[in-house]
């Protein structure tokens with residue numbers, strides 16, 4: 001089984017996945033931090049000069065992922081790949097901007113990601129690629145990483161119903 005954890009940068013994917021207790025499952029899941037894999041293996045097609053970031057080679061990443069078995073795959077690109085379940089972490093745009101500024105990102109990048117979150121960009125792509133029946137939206141704003149991890153564990157265990165479109169941050173625009 002492949003569970004992908006996606007969401008706008010700053011929603012807390014890396015942190016939440018690090019708090020998962022995977023020993024409770026019979027399946028031996030590998031945790032994959034996909035952005036690290038893309039960087040380390042140079043799965044890139046070039047550079048986006050406007051955003052000062054690398055452009056991922058999605059075909060190369062997909063092929064690499066297919067060589068792996070049961071996995072929890074975390075990245076803001078994770079919804080671009082095949083998955084049995086798609087977790088979309090959500091966070092208010094204000095809090096995303098605060099977290100990204102605190103993490104030392106440029107003000108422009110923090111603002112751009114906050115606006116993207118307000119527009120449901122990642123959720124929209126996740127539903128488009130996988131259908132609502134595979135998507136699980138999780139609100140993280142006032143939750144600890146442990147609480148978010150527990151929600152993801154419930155998705156992995158099959159204890160949660162799919163949910164998409166339950167979060168609305170349009171008022172922040």
Ligand code: ADP
Pocket residue numbers: 007008009010011012013014015016099100102103140141143144145148
């Ligand atoms: P992502 O992987 O989605 O970009 P990170 O896990 O790197 O997000 O978290 C972004 C920032 O927000 C980090 O500085 C992290 O410490 C902080 N953070 C992550 N999860 C939470 C949370 N549940 N509550 C408050 N701060 C958080």
